[in-house]
Amino acid sequence: MTVSELAKRAGVTADTIRHYVRTGLLTPQRDPNNGYKRFSERDLQHLLFIVEAKSLGFSLQDIELIFEQAAQGQSPCPQVREIMSHRMTEVAKKIEAMQTTYNRMESAMERWKTQPNCIPTGDHICHLIEGFSEGGCCND
Amino acid sequence: MTVSELAKRAGVTADTIRHYVRTGLLTPQRDPNNGYKRFSERDLQHLLFIVEAKSLGFSLQDIELIFEQAAQGQSPCPQVREIMSHRMTEVAKKIEAMQTTYNRMESAMERWKTQPNCIPTGDHICHLIEGFSEGGCCND
DNA sequence: CTTGACCTGTGTGTTACACACAGCTTTATG
DNA sequence: CATAAAGCTGTGTGTAACACACAGGTCAAG
Numbered sequence: 001m002t003v004s005e006l007a008k009r010a011g012v013t014a015d016t017i018r019h020y021v022r023t024g025l026l027t028p029q030r031d032p033n034n035g036y037k038r039f040s041e042r043d044l045q046h047l048l049f050i051v052e053a054k055s056l057g058f059s060l061q062d063i064e065l066i067f068e069q070a071a072q073g074q075s076p077c078p079q080v081r082e083i084m085s086h087r088m089t090e091v092a093k094k095i096e097a098m099q100t101t102y103n104r105m106e107s108a109m110e111r112w113k114t115q116p117n118c119i120p121t122g123d124h125i126c127h128l129i130e131g132f133s134e135g136g137c138c139n140d
Numbered sequence: 141m142t143v144s145e146l147a148k149r150a151g152v153t154a155d156t157i158r159h160y161v162r163t164g165l166l167t168p169q170r171d172p173n174n175g176y177k178r179f180s181e182r183d184l185q186h187l188l189f190i191v192e193a194k195s196l197g198f199s200l201q202d203i204e205l206i207f208e209q210a211a212q213g214q215s216p217c218p219q220v221r222e223i224m225s226h227r228m229t230e231v232a233k234k235i236e237a238m239q240t241t242y243n244r245m246e247s248a249m250e251r252w253k254t255q256p257n258c259i260p261t262g263d264h265i266c267h268l269i270e271g272f273s274e275g276g277c278c279n280d
Numbered sequence: 281c282t283t284g285a286c287c288t289g290t291g292t293g294t295t296a297c298a299c300a301c302a303g304c305t306t307t308a309t310g
Numbered sequence: 311c312a313t314a315a316a317g318c319t320g321t322g323t324g325t326a327a328c329a330c331a332c333a334g335g336t337c338a339a340g
Contacts, residue, residue, distance in 0.1 A: 004287070018289075019328050034335070036288060046265075053269050057245050060327070066269075070260035077257035080268050084249060091242050098235050105197050105228050112224075117217035120210035125186075128220050129193050129206075144318070158320075159297050174304070176319065200296070 001039040010047045017047065025050060025064055057087045108132060141179040150187045157187065165190060165204055197227045248272060 007014040020026045021037060026046060028037040046067070053063045062083050069076040108128075118127050147154040160166045161177060166186060168177040186207070193203045202223050209216035248268075258267050 002287080003289090013329080014287090015329055016327085022290090023327090034288080036335095049265050049270055052272060054327095055241070055244060056248055056269060056272065057241050058269075066266060070265045073260065075257045075259050076266045077268055080266055081252060084245060084252075088242070088245050088249070091238055091245065095235060095238050095242060098231055098238070101195070101197050102228070102231050102235060104195060105224065105231065108196055109224060109228070112221060117215045119215045120213065125189050125210045126206060126216045126220055128217055129196060129198075130189055132192060132196065142318080143320090153298080154318090155298055156296080162321090163296090174319080176304095194296095 001044070003037055003039075006039045006044060006047065009044060010051060012047070012051065020047070020050065020060075023060065023064075025060060025067070056084070057091055058083065059087075062087070141184070143177055143179075146179045146184060146187065149184060150191060152187070152191065160187070160190065160200075163200065163204075165200060165207070196224070197231055198223065199227075202227070 001009070003014045003017050007017050010017075017026065021028060026039070026043055028039045028043055030036070031038050050060070050063055053066070054060075058066075065083075066076040066080060069079060111132075112128055115128060118124075120126070124130050141149070143154045143157050147157050150157075157166065161168060166179070166183055168179045168183055170176070171178050190200070190203055193206070194200075198206075205223075206216040206220060209219060251272075252268055255268060258264075260266070264270050
């Protein structure tokens with residue numbers, strides 16, 4: 001398989017695959033004629049694994065670790081469980097942070113409805129943002 | 141002010157400030173004696189603006205745009221409103237995607253409780269992940 | 281054989297900083 | 311005053327996971 005054939009079969013872009021090859025997650029052979037990457041069925045299997053693991057929140061580094069474990073004939077399952085709980089708390093934190101930001105954005109938008117545009121005076125840049133926490137407005 | 145003094149007054153790290161300087165968001169003078177960055181009160185004001193805008197979901201590029209507008213004496217407010225609504229849909233999408241991932245993670249963890257560890261056979265890498273969507277288990 | 285369409289590998293850009301590191305400053309001490 | 315330790319500085323580079331640009335190679339049609 002070439003890069004684009006593999007990409008089509010796995011539902012990812014060719015660039016994604018190239019990225020995985022560059023970082024060593026996939027190790028295709030090379031066509032001696034033109035230097036093109038040549039992928040096997042096993043490579044496809046690995047790629048599908050990557051896609052699924054990513055959808056479960058694993059990072060590419062996590063996945064590389066799992067591959068290494070498995071390549072040594074060792075069960076990656078204990079690591080998988082451990083990494084997963086790490087990632088879960090991480091993701092939870094990120095969601096919370098983004099939600100906090102989103103809430104701030106909503107309340108800003110709400111307040112801005114009643115605030116006019118203002119011209120920078122040199123003392124301030126944009127009253128919509130500046131002193132938003134304190135509730136100031138350019139016409140106060 | 142030096143970098144670290146400014147950092148302390150704004151509650152950010154010195155590296156953050158150095159980053160803003162490198163990208164042109166802050167433009168301190170230089171101490172002719174030692175080449176150190178020298179910040180003014182106006183720089184502090186700009187930095188505080190950056191911090192606040194970031195907490196409202198603006199990117200550094202957005203903020204640079206706002207600075208440019210204001211520097212030309214034009215009101216950045218219309219742009220600010222427009223960018224904000226862009227960013228809000230972006231953030232909402234991200235939150236949704238992460239929430240989806242999180243839900244998948246939760247259900248994976250739940251299912252894994254009853255699944256034993258398995259040893260890679262060459263046909264598979266980790267049954268916990270592989271075929272998770274189909275509900276397979278290494279002992280099926 | 282040539283034209284055009286498509287595909288390839290490699291190099292670089294993206295976001296918002298954190299870290300490493302050699303060298304300069306400042307402070308404490310003798 | 312000399313010196314050594316502690317701290318601070320600027321610059322260079324690394325991070326995650328790709329996307330994009332681009333010069334050149336490949337393939338089918340004519």
